[in-house]
Amino acid sequence: MTEIKVYETGDHDVTGDGPPPPPPPLTPVPPARQRTAGEEARTLVAQTAVGTLATLSDDGSPWASLVSYAALPDGSPVLFVSTLAEHGRNLVRDARASLVVAETPSGNDPLANGRVTLAGRVVAPEGEREATARAAYLAAVPTAKYYADFKDFSLYVLEVDRVRWVGGYGRMDSADAQAYANAEADPVGDARGAIEHLNDDHADALLLMAQALGGYPDATAATCTGADRYGLDLQVSTPRGSAPARVGFAEPVAEKSGLRGATVELTKRARLQLGAQ
Structure with missing residues (x-):
C-alpha cells in the first residue's frame, strides 16, 4: 500500500480570512502514485x-x-x-x-x-x-x-x-x-532542469494533461512544479482559481533518460482522451 504524504498545516495560529481553498476537480482523477517519505x-x-x-x-x-x-x-x-x-x-x-x-x-x-x-x-x-x-x-x-x-x-x-x-x-x-x-532513490533525481524545460517549451502539453487527466477541464494554463519516477505535479489555473494537480505515468520511470518518454506518453494519452470526449 502506498504511503501517503502528510500535509501538516493546522498547527499555525493564523489571523484573518486567509486565502480561499483551491477549486476542486470537476472530473474524476485517475490514481497517481506518489513517492513515500522513505x-x-x-x-x-x-x-x-x-x-x-x-x-x-x-x-x-x-x-x-x-x-x-x-x-x-x-x-x-x-x-x-x-x-x-x-x-x-x-x-x-x-x-x-x-x-x-x-x-x-x-x-x-x-x-x-x-x-x-x-x-x-x-x-x-x-x-x-x-x-x-x-x-x-x-x-x-x-x-x-x-x-x-x-x-x-x-x-x-x-x-x-x-x-x-x-x-x-x-x-x-x-x-x-x-x-x-x-526504499530506493528515485532515478529521476533532481528534476529541476526537466521541469524548466517542460514549462518553457511544452506549456501546451501540460495544459492538455491538466484538462484531460488532472480533473480540470476548465483549465486555462498549467505549469509543472515537480517531476519524479511516478508522475508530474502541476499547478493549474482555472476561472475558479488556482489548484494543484497530479498526473501519473503509465509505468514508473526506471532511469532518468526515461522521463522524456513517460511525459510524451502522458501527452498522447491526454490528447486521446480529449478527442474521445
Missing part, C-alpha cells in the same frame, strides 16, 4: 555528499557542523571525521547524532526546497562493512584519499532510527528505519 529521503541523500551533522558536546549542548558523507546501499550515511574537530570528539563520547541533508536552493526562498533529517547512532563498521563503507566514502569524496590514513580520523556509519522529510511548505512526512532502508 523514497523522498533516499532521493535527497543520493543527490549530494554534504550535510549538517548534529552531535552532543560534553556539556550536553548541541553542536552542528558541515560534513561530507557517503551512503551505503541501504541509505546509511558514512562519516569520516577527525577528533581534531569538536564533532569528532563528541562522537567518541556519545554516539547519538543526526544528519540534515538539503536540496540545493533554488528561487528566493530556500525553505521552499526539500530537506531530510536522519537521526540515530553512529557505529564503527567492522570487517566487510568497513571496507564497503570506506570505498563508498572515497568514491563520494575523492579528496579523502589525502587524509584517509591519518590517525585522528575515524570511519562511522550512522544507523538510522528515524527519518523526517520536508518537501517545502505544508509537505512533510516521517519514516521509520525499515521504511527508509527498503
Whole structure:
C-alpha cells in the first residue's frame, strides 16, 4: 500500500480570512502514485555528499557542523571525521547524532526546497562493512584519499532510527528505519532542469494533461512544479482559481533518460482522451 504524504498545516495560529481553498476537480482523477517519505529521503541523500551533522558536546549542548558523507546501499550515511574537530570528539563520547541533508536552493526562498533529517547512532563498521563503507566514502569524496590514513580520523556509519522529510511548505512526512532502508532513490533525481524545460517549451502539453487527466477541464494554463519516477505535479489555473494537480505515468520511470518518454506518453494519452470526449 502506498504511503501517503502528510500535509501538516493546522498547527499555525493564523489571523484573518486567509486565502480561499483551491477549486476542486470537476472530473474524476485517475490514481497517481506518489513517492513515500522513505523514497523522498533516499532521493535527497543520493543527490549530494554534504550535510549538517548534529552531535552532543560534553556539556550536553548541541553542536552542528558541515560534513561530507557517503551512503551505503541501504541509505546509511558514512562519516569520516577527525577528533581534531569538536564533532569528532563528541562522537567518541556519545554516539547519538543526526544528519540534515538539503536540496540545493533554488528561487528566493530556500525553505521552499526539500530537506531530510536522519537521526540515530553512529557505529564503527567492522570487517566487510568497513571496507564497503570506506570505498563508498572515497568514491563520494575523492579528496579523502589525502587524509584517509591519518590517525585522528575515524570511519562511522550512522544507523538510522528515524527519518523526517520536508518537501517545502505544508509537505512533510516521517519514516521509520525499515521504511527508509527498503526504499530506493528515485532515478529521476533532481528534476529541476526537466521541469524548466517542460514549462518553457511544452506549456501546451501540460495544459492538455491538466484538462484531460488532472480533473480540470476548465483549465486555462498549467505549469509543472515537480517531476519524479511516478508522475508530474502541476499547478493549474482555472476561472475558479488556482489548484494543484497530479498526473501519473503509465509505468514508473526506471532511469532518468526515461522521463522524456513517460511525459510524451502522458501527452498522447491526454490528447486521446480529449478527442474521445
